Amino acid sequence: MEDSPLPLAGVRVLDLSRVLAGPWATQLLADYGADVVKIEKPGTGDDTRGWGPPYTANGEAAYFHAANRNKKSVAIDMASGEGAQLIRDLASQSDIVVENFKVGGLAKYGLDYASVSAENPKIVYCSITGFGQTGPNSHRPGYDYLIQAMTGLMSVTGQPDGSAGAEPMKVGVAVSDLFTGLYATTAILAALRNAEAIGMGCQLDVALHDCQLAALANQAANFLATGVPPQRLGNAHPSIVPYQVFDTGDGHIVVAVGNDSQFQAFCECLNRPDIGARENWRTNKGRVEDRANLIALISPLLKTRTTQEWAETFNSGGIPHSPIRSVGEALQSDQVAARSQISDHAEGLRTVGQPVPFPGQPNEPPPLLGAHTDQVLRQYLGFDGSSMDNLRTIGAIG
Structure with missing residues (x-):
């Protein structure tokens, strides 16, 4: 098996997502061998590049490093006509597109599902939003904190009423984003298999609200079985004692x-x-x-x-x-060391690695902004140095 190609070798992913849910999904695809091209705004890039302190040894926010390993960063100005055309050309040669723009927000660039699939019918197009493409809240932005509140997760997290410090609490990591990234990944892989079988892709409508509601698991099932809303129990379990x-x-x-x-x-x-x-x-x-x-x-x-x-x-x-x-104690434990879960990179960079690795899996640190712009435009679109110089002159690429 060590000589076998990675499961997603040869699969091309165009990543138009930012922050966490989308990048979490595309990072998993990259781990399993997909060629993930992350499109970022010249000069600033993904919002999380500036979400510090703390910062890593290369000056990037540590937050960005959590969700962007094994990707290529391409700096393109989508708002320019030339930049939007470059992204459309990249989409036409991709197998998967992942985006988390507001509903309908990519239509003006010709990068919505209808436009992309007209040129590339086999595309698996994953749209990640707070509330989905339909419904009364579809126009609203969705943030993890809001989703934890709206789905009832915070109502079952924290000390019980009457205890010291009793109030609804959010979970200590952005679980709604992370669940959504995982659900999106499994759906993408299922849709990719179907597209390869029938020659036709589809649009995946993935919503943070839907995914977190599903991830309430036994708490949701308990309510549906009894009609009684679960209550906060602090660190106790509603169905198991002690x-x-x-x-x-x-x-x-x-x-x-x-x-x-x-x-x-x-x-x-x-x-x-x-x-x-x-x-x-x-x-x-x-x-x-x-x-x-x-x-x-x-x-x-x-x-x-x-x-x-x-x-x-x-x-x-x-x-x-x-x-x-x-x-810190968890990351420095003997179990973590035995499982080789911490990756050490150049310049003192350290990241938590993929928990379900395949032999030969790549282990590249998150890229600097625009580090692969020239490489990708040459490889995908056949641009030469002069063409890219012209694009930089007009501000279409960084």
């Missing part, structure tokens, strides 16, 4: 008891088998129904020993658990 953070003698530990046999083993670790023997706590259903009394009994026991002492005990007892690490 499955939460506990205070220890010197910090905190997460315990994730996933079934009834684990609960019996957990009680043995606490030196309290009598807790596991109580009839109303022998099943997860009973533990959920009597959550408050059970947790009130367990919590003081966890405070009698340090986090490390409990970790050793739970390791011996086969109980799923973890200390709460900082991001």
